Every structure is written in C-alpha cells, then in structure tokens.
Amino acid sequence: xxxxxxxxxxxxxxxxxxxxxxxxxxxxxxxxxxxxxxxxxxxxxxxxxxxxxxxxxxxxxxxxxxxxxxxxxxxxxxxxxxxxxxxxxxxxxxxxxxxxxxxxxxxxxxxxxxxxxxxxxxxxxxxxxxxxxxxxxxxxxxxxxxxxxxxxxxxxxxxxxxxxxxxxxxxxxxxxxxxxxxxxxxxxxxxxxxxxxxxxxxxxxxxxxxxxxxxxxxxxxxxxxxxxxxxxxxxxxxxxxxxxxxxx
Amino acid sequence: xxxxxxxxxxxxxxxxxxxxxxxxxxxxxxxxxxxxxxxxxxxxxxxxxxxxxxxxxxxxxxxxxxxxxxxxxxxxxxxxxxxxxxxxxxxxxxxxxxxxxxxxxxxxxxxxxxxxxxxxxxxxxxxxxxxxxxxxxxxxxxxxxxxxxxxxxxxxxxxxxxxxxxxxxxxxxxxxxxxxxxxxxxxxxxxxxxxxxxxxxxxxxxxxxxxxxxxxxxxxxxxxxxxxxxxxxxxxxxxxxxxxxxxx
DNA sequence: TTATTGAACTTGTATTTACAAGTAATTTAA
DNA sequence: TTAAATTACTTGTAAATACAAGTTCAATAA
Numbered sequence: 064x065x066x067x068x069x070x071x072x073x074x075x076x077x078x079x080x081x082x083x084x085x086x087x088x089x090x091x092x093x094x095x096x097x098x099x100x101x102x103x104x105x106x107x108x109x110x111x112x113x114x115x116x117x118x119x120x121x122x123x124x125x126x127x128x129x130x131x132x133x134x135x136x137x138x139x140x141x142x143x144x145x146x147x148x149x150x151x152x153x154x155x156x157x158x159x160x161x162x163x164x165x166x167x168x169x170x171x172x173x174x175x176x177x178x179x180x181x182x183x184x185x186x187x188x189x190x191x192x193x194x195x196x197x198x199x200x201x202x203x204x205x206x207x208x209x210x211x212x213x214x215x216x217x218x219x220x221x222x223x224x225x226x227x228x229x230x231x232x233x234x235x236x237x238x239x240x241x242x243x244x245x246x247x248x249x250x251x252x253x254x255x256x257x258x259x260x261x262x263x264x265x266x267x268x269x270x271x272x273x274x275x276x277x278x279x280x281x282x283x284x285x286x287x288x289x290x291x292x293x294x295x296x297x298x299x300x301x302x303x304x305x306x307x308x309x310x311x
Numbered sequence: 312x313x314x315x316x317x318x319x320x321x322x323x324x325x326x327x328x329x330x331x332x333x334x335x336x337x338x339x340x341x342x343x344x345x346x347x348x349x350x351x352x353x354x355x356x357x358x359x360x361x362x363x364x365x366x367x368x369x370x371x372x373x374x375x376x377x378x379x380x381x382x383x384x385x386x387x388x389x390x391x392x393x394x395x396x397x398x399x400x401x402x403x404x405x406x407x408x409x410x411x412x413x414x415x416x417x418x419x420x421x422x423x424x425x426x427x428x429x430x431x432x433x434x435x436x437x438x439x440x441x442x443x444x445x446x447x448x449x450x451x452x453x454x455x456x457x458x459x460x461x462x463x464x465x466x467x468x469x470x471x472x473x474x475x476x477x478x479x480x481x482x483x484x485x486x487x488x489x490x491x492x493x494x495x496x497x498x499x500x501x502x503x504x505x506x507x508x509x510x511x512x513x514x515x516x517x518x519x520x521x522x523x524x525x526x527x528x529x530x531x532x533x534x535x536x537x538x539x540x541x542x543x544x545x546x547x548x549x550x551x552x553x554x555x556x557x558x559x
Numbered sequence: 560t561t562a563t564t565g566a567a568c569t570t571g572t573a574t575t576t577a578c579a580a581g582t583a584a585t586t587t588a589a
Numbered sequence: 590t591t592a593a594a595t596t597a598c599t600t601g602t603a604a605a606t607a608c609a610a611g612t613t614c615a616a617t618a619a
Contacts, residue, residue, distance in 0.1 A: 118574050139600045140581030255557050258550035259507040259525035277507035277525040302506035366604050387570045388611030
C-alpha cells in the first residue's frame, strides 16, 4: 500500500506529466521518426501495457488521441494500423507551413528579421490588454517550395518572456519547433479566416506573377498552452502549382 | 449476476449503440437545440451518471468527444462549460455550407436538379471501380447568404442504394441531414484542396461580379460510415463579404 | 472586518476486472 | 481435399474503485 503511494510520488516528481500523455508522445514520435511506418501494425494494447508498465485504459487513452489526430486507425479484432504522419493536415488544420510541406522542399527567405513593435490589432483579430502592453515581435518570411515562391507570411507574437528570441535563426526552421523546444510553448488550437484576393504590387513582386493574379489569403490566430499567449499570422499563397491540402 | 446479463441483453436489443455514444448524442442535441446555451455549466459528471444510469468513465467518454468537437470546455474543479455549437468550424473542417452558415441566413437555388450521370473522376479525386460502375448523382446549387450569392457548389454522390433520392427537395435543406436521416449515412472525415482562381464567365454570372474577380475554390472528398461511399463536392466562394472561417 | 482554514464540491488520472465482438489461423469433421 | 468449427488472439464497452488536484464558499481565527 505504502509502496504504491511512494512510487507515484517519485514518478510525479520526475515529470508530473500524465502517463497516457507520455505514452502518446512516445508512440507519436515513433511514427514521425519512422520507427513505425505506414501500414505497420502497432504492438497490441496488452503488449504496450507491459512495455510501458501501465494498464489498458491508459494505453487506450493514448491511442484514442493518435486516432483523433489521424496517426493510426484501429480495427476490432485486428489491431492498430499506422496511417503515418498526417500529411496534408498541413496549413489548414495545423500550424506552420513547414509541417504542411515538409522540410525537404521548403526554403525560407527572411524578408524582415524579427523586430519588436507596437500593435493594437492583429489581422482583424482583437488583442487582449496584456498582449497590447507587451508589444509584439514582427517578422516577414517568403517560403519557396522546390525553388518557387509559394507562401509569403507575416508573423506576430506577443513579446512575453521570449529571451534571445529575435536573435534566433528562423531560416528553414519551424517557428513552432523553436517555441516548443526552447520556450515550452505548444499549440492548442486556433481560428482562421480564408479569402481569395488579387495580388497587390508587393505580392506580384514576391510571387513573380502578373497583374490580376489570384492569391489565397489566410488570417489566423493560434492559441497555445500558455494562457493569453496567441500567435497571429497572415499567410498569402500562390496556389498556381500547389493547392492547399487538408483533411478533416 | 444473471440480472445484469439480462438487462444488458435487453438494452442491446433496443439499440446496439454504445452507451457513451447515446449520452454524447443526447448532450450534443441539447446544445444544438439550445437546452444548454453558451456559458452554461453542464450538470456535473456524477449528476450525469445518475441521470443516464451509467458510470463516470462512460460519461467522461461522451464528454471527451464533446470537448474534441468543440462543444464544451472542461475546467478541473469547476465543471464543464458549454462553448456552443462550433460555428465557424463550418466549411473548412465540416461538411456542408448549411452547417457553416446556419440555416437562417442561407437560401439555396437549385441550378441543376439531381440527375444520374456517368463519371470517371471527381474533381481530381480518383474513383474506385464500384463507384465508377454505379454512376453518380449530379447536382448544382447556388447559395445566397442574406440575399447575396456567395457559394456555388457542385455535388457528386455515388448512386448506390439511394431510393427516391433524385426526387427529394434540396432547397434550404442540408444534404447531409437528408443523408443522415433517411439513409443513415454519416460523415466520418474527408480531404480537401483549396485554391484561389479568377472567376470565369459562369461564375461571374452567378456571383454578379466583374472580370478578374478572385474566387476561392474548394475541391473535397467526404468519407462516410458506409465503406466506399464518398461524397465529392466542388465549392466556389465569393469571399468579398464573407471570409471562410474555421477553427482547428 | 479581514485573512485563513477547511469542507464539499468539481474534474483528472489510473487501476482492476469482466465480458462482448471482430479477425485469423488452426484444428476437426465431412 | 474441402468446408465448418474451434481457439486464440485482437480491440470495444462498461463497471467499480481510489485518490489527486483545482475551485468555491462557508466557518473560523486573527
């Protein structure tokens, strides 16, 4: 009796992260890193139980999340089959262009290095008082897919507790990876507005297109695990070659 | 012992739908129908247990899904708070324009009544052999929001076991409600491609816009609970007045 | 009166147990 | 040899139990 208590305390000292979440993270990384590949059969729930030293409901909670996010499908009687990394989930239901396209074909040119600015509004999204007071980090980037300029995005982040942020290198790196790795900021969800516009002079220059060219515009507010810390971005896409793809 | 078994058998004769799903459906409909409104505190999990005569894990599974779909948020120590019907989830992560906009402001004009056609492809999505062989039901509609033409959509559905389908009335009604109600077909998920185009002659006429007007184009494949039965649709949106809105 | 404590709620996590139901391969009977 | 039945897996559902942890409010002590 006392032993169980004791072990629990020890475990929570180590992490305080719930078991089902840890199992989820492990399995997820095994899929993204290619340990499990598309079509593979995951170890059975009971096997996972013994490996991770938890019970079935805990394993199932981890698997539930993987199903929800599209990493696996489950079949009664057969097992859990890896669907792979939800590819196209990309820019519509995910957060960055990097995760949408994949790092290989994506090159990033910094149009405007991160700098600190004042703001009162972010792409039609209203700001909270703390957000306004802390100011924002402003950045402009052009993304090239296979050498062609496809995305032009403006990012605005509240300047709260982000030491050395403006001096980091964002070329060919995911902003969200950096936020996760160095600042423990994770994306929880968000909202977006989508519209079709005609390229203005600036966009015509970036995308190397003529007059009257249609461009897809995305305004988004991205919510994080840090309450009140939202990331705002405006993305313009030239969809001539690459349509935006998403699943739901 | 025997009694428990017995009750279970009876229950399953009645429905065969899992308890957590039934609770989910009830709570969901209570939110969509306005029994619970935005900001309301849902009955506590224990209260729901006694009301629905199930245990907490079952209730929690139902609530989990409501959280995932954005109907409620939960706060430890406080309770479950109703967020309302996920509005903007609309056209980007949901299925129809009706559910995106709401029935009130939406009027539908049938441009081309449902008719049976042959098909070999559906908006760049490849078709399976059974789908090709069964033919498709083809339909064109124009949707007006507050009197303005905003959506023009083409729908293609495999002609499998849909008796009296072509004679049904689709004006101001959700196609997906009809499929759910009369044919027990439910949407499971789907994929979509998004791009910005310039309005052609036909679209210029529908949307009453001039030359060079940008239009948002959506090609989507919608998967259902009936294996191999997919709905294909192509939606054109005039985003001048109404930007597409979505959450993730 | 004001700050603090504590009790009574709420949801969050986790285990244990049991059986239902689908799948696949093996064994058995024709 | 072939078809049917068995068995040994798999995931799906559900209950009963326990405690952790956050919230709220009323009772208590300063």
